[in-house]
Amino acid sequence: MLRIEVTTQLLRLRTPLALAFLAAVPVLSALSTAPHAGHRDGAQGGLYGASPFSALNLTMACLDFMANLLMPVVIAMLACAIGSSDRDWGILRYLYIAPVSRSRLLVGKLGALLIVAVATTLCVVAAGLIAGLAWFGWHPFHIIGAPVLSTGDAVGRVMAACGYITLCLLSIAAIAFALALLLPRGAEAVGASIAFVIAANILNGQSALHFIAVLLPVHYWQDWTRLFAAKEPAHLGTGILAQVAAIAVATAVAILILRRRDPAA
Numbered sequence: 001m002l003r004i005e006v007t008t009q010l011l012r013l014r015t016p017l018a019l020a021f022l023a024a025v026p027v028l029s030a031l032s033t034a035p036h037a038g039h040r041d042g043a044q045g046g047l048y049g050a051s052p053f054s055a056l057n058l059t060m061a062c063l064d065f066m067a068n069l070l071m072p073v074v075i076a077m078l079a080c081a082i083g084s085s086d087r088d089w090g091i092l093r094y095l096y097i098a099p100v101s102r103s104r105l106l107v108g109k110l111g112a113l114l115i116v117a118v119a120t121t122l123c124v125v126a127a128g129l130i131a132g133l134a135w136f137g138w139h140p141f142h143i144i145g146a147p148v149l150s151t152g153d154a155v156g157r158v159m160a161a162c163g164y165i166t167l168c169l170l171s172i173a174a175i176a177f178a179l180a181l182l183l184p185r186g187a188e189a190v191g192a193s194i195a196f197v198i199a200a201n202i203l204n205g206q207s208a209l210h211f212i213a214v215l216l217p218v219h220y221w222q223d224w225t226r227l228f229a230a231k232e233p234a235h236l237g238t239g240i241l242a243q244v245a246a247i248a249v250a251t252a253v254a255i256l257i258l259r260r261r262d263p264a265a
């Protein structure tokens with residue numbers, strides 16, 4: 001089933017178009033910051049200010065810009081397609097009649113979600129590295145207000161950040177997938193998923209609603225940036241637990257829907 005999901009869903013035109021859209025952002029970012037190559041980008045701080053120093057700096061600045069909204073929206077759309085397309089195409093009943101168990105169908109679709117999450121992260125990282133190498137070259141990773149990182153230290157932190165971002169993307173993918181199984185049409189699930197991402201980001205920016213924001217996985221999506229902070233230590237444990245909990249709950253809901261209700265109805 002995983003092979004079928006990959007060939008029928010991930011290789012459809014919408015998937016490479018969505019990934020190409022994400023890949024274009026680092027290229028445009030490199031073009032806009034090229035005049036500052038080797039120097040701080042104006043008065044900006046953090047990852048944005050250090051983006052013109054090297055390919056890795058540009059890559060992490062792009063992830064910082066995209067990981068909270070653009071990447072989750074794209075992966076939510078793809079996850080909704082994985083969850084609802086069989087029903088929208090009218091073939092889900094035939095899959096149930098064929099010797100394909102619901103458990104096997106679910107495992108195949110969850111595997112496709114994992115592939116989408118990994119591919120989304122790798123797409124942005126690859127585009128950032130290629131564009132960064134072309135415009136800025138390979139140099140030590142700069143942290144504004146702190147010593148530069150060695151190559152080994154920088155690569156280790158980048159890999160940890162990419163793993164964390166992929167886990168965060170998998171959490172919203174699982175939520176969108178459950179919504180796609182629950183709601184009657186895939187378009188409704190896409191709208192609900194995007195609305196969830198936007199509303200959660202808005203809640204996360206309201207200090208008065210902090211007690212609600214901490215219950216949502218979105219609240220922890222930017223924790224990885226502390227890996228590249230000058231003074232603030234990185235604590236990713238809480239964020240990892242929040243993402244795993246969201247994935248577990250959404251997967252449990254998906255299992256209940258497939259086992260107790262006919263999604264083809």
